[in-house]
Amino acid sequence: MVVALDGTVLMVAQPSLQRDLSATFAQVQWTSTAYLLTVAGFLILAGRLGDRYGHTRLLLIGSLGFGVASAGIAVAPSVGWVIALRAVQGLFGALLQPATLALLRQVYPPDRLGRPVALRTSAIGVAAAAGPVLGGFLVAELGWRSVFVINVPVVLAIALCCLAARVPETGRPAPRRFDAGGALLLAAALALLVNALAEVESHGWGGYRTVGGLICSAGVAAVLVRRERRSRNPLVPAAVVRSVPVTASMALLLFTAGGLFGALFVSTYVLQGVLGLDPLGSALRALPLTALMVVGAPLAGLVLRRLGARTTALGGTSLVVLGIGSLARTDGGTGSLVTGAAFALLGAGYATVMVTATGTVVGDAPPEYAGVVGGIKQTAVNIGPTFGIAIAAGLLPPGSTGGGQAELWAGSTGTALLVLAAVAAIALIPAALLPGQPRRSVPPGGDSSGQHPQEARRCLISPSEG
Template sequence: MQRSLTLACSVLGAMVVALDGTVLTIVQPALQRDLDASFAQVQWTSTGYLIAVASLLVFSGRLGDRYGHRRLFAVGTLGFALASAGIGLASGVGWVIALRVAQGVFGALLQPATLGMLRAAFPPDRLGMPIALRTSAIGLAAAAGPVLGGALATHFGWRSVFFLSVVPALLIGVLALVVRVPAPPREGPAPGLDLPGAGLLAVALACLVHALVGVAGSGLSGVTALGFGAAAASAAAFVRHERRAASPLVPLRLVASPAVGPALGILVAASAAMFGALFVGTYFLQEVLALDPLRSALRALPLALMMVVCAPYAAVLLRRHGPRRTITAAMAVLTLGVLALSRLDQASGPVAVGGGFLLVGAGFGTVMVAATAVVVRHAPVADAGVAGGLQQTAMNVGPTLGIAVATTLMATFAAHPPGEAEQWTDGAFLTAMGPTLTALAAVAALGAATATRLPRRPRDRGHRNPTPGPPRQPAAPLTTSTSRRTSGPPRAASPRSDTY
């Protein structure tokens, strides 16, 4: 019962955050008109959230390791609900931006906790299906968010979409406070907080995200170059500090693991390829095929649906074939899907478009489950929150990187300045779309190559041939049931559960 409640809180918490993100993009034009905001101000409703959440995810995960993931989850969820309600009541765009930053802070508290709670509640060999259900919920939110948000905004105004998550978030936040889930015994003292390391990492990630968003909006410039330089310098200082820290924020044993490091790189590559392709594909549907937003969403719907469908099967494949084969095959499918989208043109029908998005969704959904399971499973329970924070950081940096790459390449191949896509002719757009998506497919292929470094499925030790030893002495005659249990041949050792 306690595991079921933990799973429910984790799944619903992840779904609330995903739903909030998808509905925002639908109502931004209406929000801009109603609050008389500039385009740059509206962009900051997304950028402010991204910077806040990306810079705090790992530190929030460490807070969960120290003070309890359930407690951090409850605080994050309740704060997220209150910030959402505040946005729905905001009188100006300044309040919306500030409250979106607050949402990012609370989202950073709850997102690593959704994985940390699962790692603490379930044994390592049973993590695959809970993570799959969590991924399916995120896919469902991605599929339902635009439709639900559009319907609410049409009939009740843009403010209504921010009240959508308030009641569910309040309910699961209170549930997380009330339900007492026994925490696993802690081995050794509580981990330190490493505030200097947290500050350096926050600066590095904030500068990186801000620079990537700047590239996507206006291309390479002196400001974005300065941002990349500051990110690199902060990252170097962070690595230097972590090597010397007595209680590092990101333990070397975690990131140097032959499984965790490659899995995080795969998540960045997969999310960059998928979101970059989705960004270009959305413009193709609306600008080249001249579809309205609703019809465009329906054409791309196979992507989200396949994330929902493939997530549970990913857990089965991971358990049966291990992480190397499962993730390599899934990254190959993702690569094929992006390549299929790169071949679209003005004559492409619903089958061709839907088929490309279907392959992308199937590959990405499987990779997200399998690579996340690798990261969480190979992390010690004491570092479960940090592992969850690293996974969430990869899933936030990857999409931002993918969109920045897509925007830069589209502008380069079409010979247009960034931000002027609305002036592209169909021919110029199609000329740029093919090589841009091919480059994103190469990013996915690089992730597939990285997956070959992951561990194979561990063999079941229970089926190995026993080590030769001296012959056993004949057993004494058996007379009682007690003597049968104590004097008979030794039972075979129980196989160690190393499957996923």
């Protein structure tokens, strides 16, 4: 939740930051890119470290480090310091995200994961919705530095919860050693991929920086795969690689997030260019998306428990595709009810996909590998939006993202949205590979994780649920 809040409030603070520090537009973009590169590159490694040293410990270190980096940004004398500390913030943010999912897996048996996962998804939705409002107030009243100061008390509260929580041990310890070289190769491959995708908006798919970055990422990835196959203790265990529910859930998240966030990128130009709305009016039109994410996540947990992962994921993905398709039909005469309904479909569908994929991934993973699986899941969630926005930026005419040239892209947004709907529709394939039946409740004597249910009840709730 603190990571989602930090990302959304920063978007509001960036113009003020640029003026105060006399930064260029490219430097301001790097305040976001630097964070994304480190968080995407180290999520899987962070999960593996949590499996080895304990997820509560990693959550404690991550929260304290995130707070220290935030405090440093709040007093940064130049934009160079802000960029560097944002990269550090991303590193500690990578420690936070897999740990929360892994702790849920350790506290709850698979058949009871739906509700806590849904609550986690709702909390992220609330943070994402509150971020722009809170950020706007803080920037207006106290300046851009205050949006980083607010992280400090939040992470201190998380740290105190970590010290107070008691989490059951996993049934079998992770291997004592793992492939550190493979971890560095993975971080490099993901960082190169994310950076290359981020370049599409400025240089297009054919730009030498984009093509060069993709080639380098593919080359490093090939070396990584060869190394991992020969390693006795690979970074991603073979049991995880062979799990169809885990790999299908990753693909489901990647393509659904890609379609959704690419559509949101294009919808900004639809709402402000085609419909002529101002930024506030655009935000109000999109509000049903956040509302349905918050409300829909708990309902998705109930549906998942009753109908199983396959049916729930197919339904959620279909809602996302339908929502993007509805936005593609928007023109100058489209009313608020129609666009609001489209965004509501997107929110309900994405909440359903998130709850289903997260519950399936965390529930299917052996407890001793819950961290690395959580890291893989979060990597898909981070790369998916970058992938979708890159597709969207490549479909819009040159100069369309510069503003003031509505005639260039008024006719192209519909085509771009249809392509993004097709991207989201690809997620129907992995959705169909998920388990078809709900997990059966276990006998009173125990659960599928090998832990007695009374033991789980005695454990404190993990800090991520707060």
